[in-house]
Amino acid sequence: MAARQYFAPNSVDEALQVIGRHGRIGVVAGGTDAVVGHRSGKSPLADAIVGIHRLQDLNGIKVANDGGLCIGALTSYASLLSSNEVLERYTALADASAIVGSCATRNVGTLGGNIVNASPAMDTGAPLLVFDAVTELRSQARTRQLPIAELWTGPGQSVVADDELLVSVTLPSLPPQSGSAYLRLEYRRAMEIAVVGVAVQITLGADGVVAAASIALAAVGPTCFLVDAAGNAIVGRSLDESSTAEAAAAAADAARPISDNRASENYRRQMVSVVTGRAIQVAAARAAGRTVNIPASQRWREATQ
Ligand SMILES: Cc1cc2nc3c(=O)[nH]c(=O)nc-3n(C[C@H](O)[C@H](O)[C@H](O)COP(=O)(O)OP(=O)(O)OC[C@H]3O[C@@H](n4cnc5c(N)ncnc54)[C@H](O)[C@@H]3O)c2cc1C
Structure with a gap:
């Protein structure tokens, strides 16, 4: 068997040249x-x-000129969690980063790797969707910007071409009184894959009514995806039992789960409703300025204190 060739370039241009020269080359980040x-x-x-x-x-x-964030593809979960910008303003991404694998996984694993790996159960997917993240992809021939919602095409599949590198992810700025959360239904407290994942981003108006909302799901379809009907169900309304239940029902309706050895299709769909309701409550509390350490953030803080 021929020896495997290995390259470790020092610049993006050099990396793109190496990738361009080879028909099929494996990119390895973490x-x-x-x-x-x-x-x-x-x-x-x-x-x-x-x-x-x-x-x-x-x-x-x-921090981008408009107040948003530009995150390099090689940024590790540990780095995301040491950013006050991420913890305080893009909290759903912090929630997700805090529960990826183990301490070792979070030190080595990268945001870019999570995105390009394109698992339907990936933990950063739903948060990036609710923040309307835009990816930047570069090859030798071109640079293109692509909304994250257009990146994944199926389990393990994306539109990232063989000769492209994911360079960065930009999160647009958020209005005041915005809050977000990512909740993962899991059977154990570490090294777990989402049974159901839900991200919610909410912006409250001056009157406390929901001015904007975005809800995305993980692990209940071929890719992570936004559920517009769920977000729309609470926009222009106060958050009470009825509006929250409508959004949760819309999310469950949009879910396309499979049955496997971890959960049945029916259980997953019912849990989408429950987890969505809880994620709405946490996101709304954060939008109102309250600190809510959901288990994920709580664990991270405990581990680092
Ligand atoms: C023990 C363990 C626990 C885990 N737990 C979780 C978890 O809880 N939640 C979760 O979501 N994931 C989890 N993962 C999966 C994994 O850690 C993450 O998906 C991680 O973010 C991958 O990043 P990486 O840098 O290691 O990617 P790599 O393994 O280096 O790459 C992954 C894929 O992306 C491609 N790639 C990477 N970077 C780029 C780039 N910049 N441009 C183009 N292509 C690129 C690679 O070619 C490859 O196809 C776990 C993995 C392990 C081993």
Whole structure:
């Protein structure tokens, strides 16, 4: 068997040249999906590999001119969790980052890797959807911006071309009185895959009525996806039992879960309703300025104190 070729470029241009030269090359960032997938035989690595861990331009979090955030694709979960901007303004992404794998996974795994791996149960997908994230993809020939909602096409599939690198993810700025949450239904408290995941982003108007809302689901369809009908069910209304129940029912209605050894289709659909209701409550409380340490954030804070 021929030896595998390995490249570790120091710049994005160099990386894109290497990728452009090879027809099929495996991009490895943190390797927590790629290497594990190879070892298990599920997705063998290509004969040529490019390690992108040295690309400092792809690492870090910057506040954009409009007050939004630009997050490099190589940014780890640990870095996301050490950002006050993420914790305080894009809290659903912090909720998600805090529950990915173990401490080791969060130190090595990257946001870009989670996105391109395109698992329907990925934890950052629903938060990025409710924040209307825009990805930047680069190849030697072009740079393009693509809304995250257009990126995934099915389980493990995306429109990221073989010669492209995901460079960054931009989160548009949020109006005042905005709050968000990501809740994951899980059977154990660590190293878990979402049975159901729900992200909610809410902006309250001066009168306390919901001015804008966005709700997205994970692990209950071929990709993470937005449910416009669920968000619309609470816009222009006060958050009470009835409006929350309508949004939760719309989310459950839109879910397309499968049955597997972790949960039946029916159980997942019912839990979408329950978890959506809870995520709305947490997002609304945060939008009103209250600190709510849902288990995810709580665990992260406890672990780092
Ligand atoms: C023990 C364990 C626990 C885990 N727990 C969770 C969990 O709770 N929630 C969760 O969502 N995930 C979890 N994961 C999955 C994994 O950790 C995440 O998806 C992680 O973010 C992947 O990032 P990475 O940098 O390691 O990606 P890699 O493994 O390096 O790459 C993943 C895929 O993305 C491609 N890729 C990576 N970066 C780029 C880029 N910039 N441009 C183009 N293509 C790129 C690679 O080619 C590969 O196909 C877990 C994994 C392990 C091993």
